[in-house]
Amino acid sequence: MTNLKRMLLAAALGLPFAGQAMAQTKIEGLHVWTSASEVGALKVITDKLKTMGFEWQDSAVGGANGANAQQALRTRVAAGNPPAVMQFLGFEGLGWAKEGVLRSLNDLYAKNSWKAALPPVMLQFLEQDDSFFSTPINMHRQNWVWANKAVFDKAGIAIPTSWDELIASAEKLKAIGVTPIAMSDESWQIEELFESMLIDVNGPDFYKKAAIDLDETALSSPEMIKTFELLGKVRGLHDAGFTGRDWAAATNLVANGQAGMQIMGDWAKGEFLAKGMKPGVDFLCFPTPTATPNYKFVFDTFGGFKIDNGDIAKGQDAVAEAIMDPEVQKKFNLIKGSIPARLDVPMDDFDDCAKRSFSDRVAAIKDNAIYGSLTDGFAVEPRFSGVFQDVVGKFFVTDMSAEDAVKSLVDGINNAR
Amino acid sequence: MATNAASLATSSTPLATNARSFRRQHRIGRAVIYGSLFFMAAFYLMPLWVMITTSVKHLDEIYAGSFIGLPQQISFDAWRTAWSEACNGTACKGLKPYFINSLLLTIPAVIMSTGIGAINGYVITKWRFPGSNVIFGLLLFGCFLPFQAVILPMAQTLGILGLAGSLPGLVLVHTVYGIAFTTLFFRNYFVSIPDELVRAAKIDGAGFIRIFVSIMLPAALPIIVVSCIWQFTQIWNDYLFGASFTAGENAPITVALNNIVNVSMGRKEYNVDMAAAMIAALPTLFVYVVAGRYFVRGLTAGAVKG
Amino acid sequence: MSRPTPLSNRIEHWLPRLVLAPSLLVVLVAVYLFICWTGWISLSSSMIVPKYDFVGLNQYVRLWSTPRWHTAVFNLFVFSTLFLALTTGLGLLMAILLDQKIRVEGTLRAIFLYPMALSFIVTGTAWKWILNPALGVQKVINELGWTSFVFDWIAQPTFAIYCVVIAAVWQSTGFAMAIFLAGLRGIDNSVIKAAQIEGASLPRIYRTIVVPMLRPAFLSVIVLLSYIAIKSFDLILALTNTGPGSATEMPSTFMYSATFRRDQMGVGAASAMMMLMTVAAIIVPYLYSELKESRDGH
Incomplete structure (x- = not known):
């Protein structure tokens, strides 16, 4: 753990990639979405992000049921070069949150009362040690x-x-x-x-x-x-x-x-x-x-790594806000086939299966x-x-x-x- | 190397042709030889056939169950999509940018690992010192390291060096793990160059560097070809290191190819997959087909005389 | 004139060592230090990220209590043996046939060599279809009229590993062929001529004279093929993805999924150490004999 922190710190101190991300406040997102509908849905989020003044820098690593992306993430954290934003499914985010490398989104959750807008069963995957670390975009039904x-x-x-x-x-x-x-x-x-x-x-x-x-x-x-x-x-x-x-x-x-x-x-x-x-x-x-x-249920969330850079932190907040935007959730899920994570999104435009x-x-x-x-x-x-x-x-x-x-x-x- | 070329040109296994019965036997023998060679060639071409036909088929035709067999309609749309339109995540620029990344990465890594291998082989065979064989042994064992085991410590090292997530970092990794094989190639080759040649040059006053440049390198052309082909194939086709040590726009072609091919949830575009695979393989195919002749010649010239 | 050695001579003396030093240093770090690191992790409780504590041989016990690991070890044994035997045998046969003054040699050589150039990420898909009983060889032959023909190894947990062997042999034979061909071209023709004049048949000449002369080629082929066998990873993932029911698991895929998918970094490191020890047990004696021989030779 302390090792990780030290690495992250070392990374933040004057290594080239930190500066690289700063130039146009690009927010790098590592995710596993590679198919047409997945990418189409992701674009809803990134378009919204653009209107908020941040550019999405895409790092897709598909395949092997997510193992390839997990491997990429692990090597990048080990190298002290984590992506600004990472897609998490299930316990993936919790593992990293336990290591203390994810940024807390508690202020945003409190300010926007997101907790009340989400199904209670979701919260256990978004929160570790009283700190929210990710925001959910959708919910798939498995059965x-x-x-x-x-x-x-x-x-x-x-x-x-x-x-x-x-x-x-x-x-x-x-x-x-x-x-x-x-x-x-x-x-x-x-x-x-x-x-x-x-x-x-x-x-x-x-x-x-x-x-x-x-x-x-x-x-x-x-x-x-x-x-x-x-x-x-x-x-x-x-x-x-x-x-x-x-x-x-x-x-x-x-x-x-x-x-x-x-x-x-x-x-x-x-x-x-x-x-x-x-x-x-x-x-x-x-x-x-x-x-x-x-x-x-199965759902996709995005969380941000602690990176010592104010602009990136702002971008990570923007990603969270974009994801939790009801309109974004609606448009995203119309393309992806799932339903919004939020309980308060009107379902009128969705098909019968989604309803x-x-x-x-x-x-x-x-x-x-x-x-x-x-x-x-x-x-x-x-x-x-x-x-x-x-x-x-x-x-x-x-x-x-x-x-x-x-x-x-x-x-x-x-x-x- | 003239002798090699000559031996290649005149190589043959003469057959007894005196008696008439021998000639008949000969003809049957030839038929058997050609028959088995063509049979094997057909077997070897089968996957290529599947890949090419699939890449020119319409997607609906494939989903209708036609995986093997002739296409009803030939279309090169999939090739165009794969080259310039296919999406790697949200970036829909096809394989083109990653193709260039791979070139930028493979060429320096091949040159560096081959160069270092050549010098190492030279020292180990012609400037032996106590312990040089042990060093060779240590280098060689590196060939058999399972790469999955070194990803994390290597990532930490690249982080310390400030090369994380960059192409130079990946070039370094490939060079480091390529040294073992290139050293092996050059060592086995240089062993067959007589020591007397080097000794004579030393007496004439030539130094370490001069002997390498003016005696060893000119003689090493065939093995340089072998080493380059081997390294080029290994590095160009590498996925594991590419996915580990680069990100996003810096990714090599295999990572982009994997993203196009390995769609986790969604419709697989098999024709684009196959076209993309063919495109990704073009440089290595080119190297093998064009340089294949030199490859065998290079191996003949000494690489196998371990 | 007993002056100290001139500077240039001393440089000449140290230069070879200096030139070799960076490679040695890099390999000491990137191979041996990393092996030590992996060894350390295998004795720790590491899960999602490296932890530097000590739990004894717990991870090794856990590893050997995992049925999938047993499958992986067994498969590596079966796969390596068959792969080495078939690739060497077929490669030699191809080389001998190609060495009979074949008219289209260049084309055939390219056909046998091309699989080596392709990445398995996608040739795996082509093979998957060819081996699939409902899409590939079986279907085609059934449609030709032989309806009882069955070739569904890839769907059978006990036979699927042989499908992996087939695809791997397909990929690497060309390489073995090239090395053998080179070896054959290096053999003096007069030896063969002499034997023919004495009336020996061609197969006999090859068996008793030519093949034994190819010993160095055999060694090169076996080293290169062992390297390929140990590293077979893309091949498994693309062709069977370790299925059906983990039946084609290999140590490399096991290590990968333990470390990167199942948050069992300690177990993954333990499996890496087992692999390394196995490789060392086979390779070190070989290296030793090779190097000893070459020292004797000079």
Whole structure:
């Protein structure tokens, strides 16, 4: 820690890059967004920033589920050359905040009463030791089913109300020669499916105990075994080409009618919209089936590193203000497919899926049924969520038994503690 | 080097051609040789075929499931997009600026690492002193260092030197980790140059530098080619160091390529990906195809006579 | 005339050492000091940033209790063995065939060499499609009429590593071929002629006379290929991304994800040290024998 501070200090004292950033008050932002819709959405923020007198200097590092960007960030902090602003997902920001290298945004939060404008569940990812260090721009919902309406109609399938029903409907899809579930053998994509089952079948309280508190009794419980058994039933419901498939390619199978449905977060929506398909008419979006309605979230935030330069600090504040601007949040999320992080943004211009997401979020907050997504790093720290990913991924592609899966999950979690 | 060229030109494995049956056997043999070579060539060209055809296909065609096979319609839009329009984050200038970065980075790094390797090889073979072999051993072990392990300490070092996030910093890193291999190349090559030559020059009064410049370097052309090709390929294709030690506008082409190809959430434009990959590979392809002849010649001339 | 050595002579004496000194210094820092640093981190509790405390061998225990690490070690063994054997064998075969006065040698040589020039970030994608049973070779052959043909190794956790071998062999054989070709060109033709006159068949000549003469080429090939095998990283990420179900994990990818993705810097450092020790155990004896030989030789 002290080492880091010393490095940052050394960096601030007369090394070239500090001056470089000062020239036109460019604010460098390191992020993982590289696709057209992501970049389009980011431009909403950077355009706003421009009107505030700051130029966004873009450092995109995509790929490897964010590992490349994390690596770039780590090397840059080690070199005493951190970016002014960094995109954080899940626990990433908290880790750096604990090291004391992120700037506090408490004044801005207090002045603009941002805390009240955000869902309370978000705050734990924005605040460390009573200090707010980042601002959220959006909220994705993780537990969605995306279905091709024409295919569902042809097979005579209604929207399923339980996982058993959903798996049973697969037979009808097979009967009309359609791949029931579009997916990939990438571990994280399988985990999206698994974590939905985990909360849907066992209820939000169990999800909290197992996936967030990492309670050993919950992790080794029969409920856990049951969940793996349920996941095992999906093994035969995908096509042979699922190996190494991108999630977007899987979404396209659904859009083309080659597959019936996909279980994926609402970043998948853009694929349907890009083809001119309309929600409710051409494709269906509905939450993964459950008797205990719940909401699983993923969101993007930006935080600033402590850099001994007044102009950069002002720029970091400007980024935070731009992100929290209701108009920016609206425009950003219309492009990105998510919903605004703020609870007070009018949803009139959004599509039906987004509206559903918004109203479900309000209900889930009231019912205490809103939790962070395990796959996308909002449930537990990466060293634990990685274990879930390893075990779930391996379970699905091999003939591992549910009991063995639970055992290696418990062992793996304990080994990482 | 005339002897090498000559041996290359006249190289052959003469076959018995006396008897008629031999001639027939010969013809079958030739057919087998050509057959297997062409079969292997087809196998080797397969990925290139996939890449080229994909790069000229329309995206909808690819998403409709045509990954391998002839394009229905040929379009070079993807190539143009990749070169000048594709987005790396919010900067939509295509690969062009990063291509230039990579040139600015690779050329000095190749020259420096090759130059240092040449001098090191010269000292280690012709000016041996107690411990020089140990030093060579120490250098050589550096070849096998897994680079993932040195990223963080290297970042700290660059920070101390004030080179963090800059192209000169990256040039330095590539030069440092290139020395091991270039030294190996030159050492193995110079070993085969007779010591008597150097001894005679010393008696004639030539010094350390003169012998290097007027005797060793002129003889080293083939191995210089080998070393440059190897270093050029390694540095041009490096992603790990590029992503670690540069940022934003300073990034080399592999980092930009990765950003174009590795779209995390969103539609993958496979045709642009492939076109971008081909563009990123053009300099190395050029080096291999054009300099390939010299490459083999250089290796012949002594690099493999370890 | 027993005057002290003139200045110029003393410079001549020290110059070689002076010239070598910067390289030595740089390597001592950038290789050996960094290895020490990694060793230190592997004994600390470092997670997201380096911490300089001491927790004994905890991280090593944790490392060896991780099933994925076992997979990685096993894969490195399988991959290196097959990769070295196939690349060397195929490279030698290509070189021998190309050495038979082939008319289009230049073109063929370029075809065999070009994969080395391409970055795996994208050739990985091409290979991914070729190996994918629903898109690539299997599909094409099925459509040609052989409907029962199955080639789905990449989807099989136990076979996926062999797909990585195929792609890696494809990439590096050309390089091995070039070195062997160079070695063949360096062999005196009269040896072969003499053997032919004695009536030896061509394959026999190669087996008993030519190949043994290529020993230095073999050594160079093996050093360069080991280097490539140990560093295989882009290849794995692009082709399988360590899947299916971590079945193609390698030490380099393990180290990367532990350090940069899972906030387990200590475990990552421990895995780096294990890798280094393995490499040292193989390379140091080789270096020692090589250098000893060359000293004897001169």
